[in-house]
Amino acid sequence: xxxxxxxxxxxxxxxxxxxxxxxxxxxxxxxxxxxxxxxxxxxxxxxxxxxxxxxxxxxxxxxxxxxxxxxxxxxxxxxxxxxxxxxxxxxxxxxxxxxxxxxxxxxxxxxxxxxxxxxxxxxxxxxxxxxxxxxxxxxxxxxxxxxxxxxxxxxxxxxxxxxxxxxxxxxxxxxxxxxxxxxxxxxxxxxxxxxxxxxxxxxxxxxxxxxx
Amino acid sequence: xxxxxxxxxxxxxxxxxxxxxxxxxxxxxxxxxxxxxxxxxxxxxxxxxxxxxxxxxxxxxxxxxxxxxxxxxxxxxxxxxxxxxxxxxxxxxxxxxxxxxxxxxxxxxxxxxxxxxxxxxxxxxxxxxxxxxxxxxxxxxxxxxxxxxxxxxxxxxxxxxxxxxxxxxxxxxxxxxxxxxxxxxxxxxxxxxxxxxxxxxxxxxxxxxxxxxxxxxx
Numbered sequence: 001x002x003x004x005x006x007x008x009x010x011x012x013x014x015x016x017x018x019x020x021x022x023x024x025x026x027x028x029x030x031x032x033x034x035x036x037x038x039x040x041x042x043x044x045x046x047x048x049x050x051x052x053x054x055x056x057x058x059x060x061x062x063x064x065x066x067x068x069x070x071x072x073x074x075x076x077x078x079x080x081x082x083x084x085x086x087x088x089x090x091x092x093x094x095x096x097x098x099x100x101x102x103x104x105x106x107x108x109x110x111x112x113x114x115x116x117x118x119x120x121x122x123x124x125x126x127x128x129x130x131x132x133x134x135x136x137x138x139x140x141x142x143x144x145x146x147x148x149x150x151x152x153x154x155x156x157x158x159x160x161x162x163x164x165x166x167x168x169x170x171x172x173x174x175x176x177x178x179x180x181x182x183x184x185x186x187x188x189x190x191x192x193x194x195x196x197x198x199x200x201x202x203x204x205x206x207x208x209x210x211x212x
Numbered sequence: 213x214x215x216x217x218x219x220x221x222x223x224x225x226x227x228x229x230x231x232x233x234x235x236x237x238x239x240x241x242x243x244x245x246x247x248x249x250x251x252x253x254x255x256x257x258x259x260x261x262x263x264x265x266x267x268x269x270x271x272x273x274x275x276x277x278x279x280x281x282x283x284x285x286x287x288x289x290x291x292x293x294x295x296x297x298x299x300x301x302x303x304x305x306x307x308x309x310x311x312x313x314x315x316x317x318x319x320x321x322x323x324x325x326x327x328x329x330x331x332x333x334x335x336x337x338x339x340x341x342x343x344x345x346x347x348x349x350x351x352x353x354x355x356x357x358x359x360x361x362x363x364x365x366x367x368x369x370x371x372x373x374x375x376x377x378x379x380x381x382x383x384x385x386x387x388x389x390x391x392x393x394x395x396x397x398x399x400x401x402x403x404x405x406x407x408x409x410x411x412x413x414x415x416x417x418x419x420x421x422x423x424x425x426x427x428x429x430x
Binding site for chain 1: 335
């Protein structure tokens with residue numbers, strides 16, 4: 001299956017670039033840890049641990065934004081995006097490969113951030129972690145496409161949060177619900193639904209975002 | 213001609229809402245705002261849907277007109293969305309004493325959509341004019357209509373842990389005259405939106421033609 005071979009090659013390229021340059025991941029890591037510390041000071045003593053669960057999602061969304069702002073930087077700086085678009089493969093493979101790489105980055109960050117959150121505030125249930133994984137898929141799918149749109153614009157990093165945050169609201173609802181609600185199943189199903197709808201939409205429309 | 217008809221219908225809607233329809237037993241005169249608030253909201257949805265349809269036609273078939281039509285429709289939708297928030301805010305102040313309440317799912321949904329479509333304009337005007345801008349705007353418009361139902365369900369789900377819903381306001385229980393006033397108002401606002409859409413589209417097309425002529429002459 002040549003399509004998935006292309007996707008794997010592109011994802012591998014991004015992972016290898018990050019492994020050599022090591023600029024985005026350490027920054028995201030430090031950002032999420034600093035944000036969690038800020039939250040400790042932002043929560044007054046009366047606030048219960050449920051409020052902290054909500055703030056975790058704020059931290060995750062903004063850390064993801066930090067990483068997404070740099071997602072297309074290698075292609076933009078080297079002018080590689082035109083080359084990829086001209087290549088004789090399905091253009092949606094570019095989006096899928098990039099999303100997969102961003103998913104791995106975000107997963108690695110959460111591998112540190114979630115235990116840190118459990119240490120600073122309160123431990124997470126299994127449903128919360130499942131919610132985080134499902135929401136990751138949505139963040140990476142939608143965020144990668146929006147980052148490509150932002151790369152086409154004059155204002156670049158400035159506009160990505162504006163595009164991303166309204167679309168991230170359902171993900172935050174799903175994630176927080178999975179963590180704090182008495183019926184987390186509904187929220188996990190909702191997150192799955194969001195992922196399905198928007199992944200298909202991104203997959204189908206990426207071609208139009210990068211081509212004339 | 214279209215403008216005159218819209219003006220007449222809006223006038224009729226105002227007369228019907230304020231003088232003919234009876235006052236609501238619970239809410240009194242502040243309920244009257246529903247005759248405008250709900251049609252404006254429905255019209256905003258219709259504009260966003262229309263803009264997304266034109267965007268889909270653009271991506272599917274290509275061609276010159278669709279980008280401008282999609283943009284103007286979304287522009288109208290955003291204006292009517294802002295009006296929805298304004299009228300909803302007035303209603304909230306009259307009903308509950310606060311200018312903004314998170315209880316009304318429809319208002320929260322419109323807030324999210326308003327933010328989303330405001331970003332549409334920021335995106336559109338930060339890209340150079342051309343096919344790239346048309347494509348990117350079209351894709352974003354399609355994301356908008358996908359967001360409407362997803363956000364709606366998200367806000368419904370969020371009720372459980374944000375705060376318990378103590379006020380339910382699904383819509384007024386309407387008697388015959390009230391329903392008539394509502395329908396006339398709905399038709400009036402829809403026609404108004406369509407008129408504004410046509411006027412703005414014509415204006416922008418004339419702008420474009422004028423610019424082309426200037427460039428051809430210089």
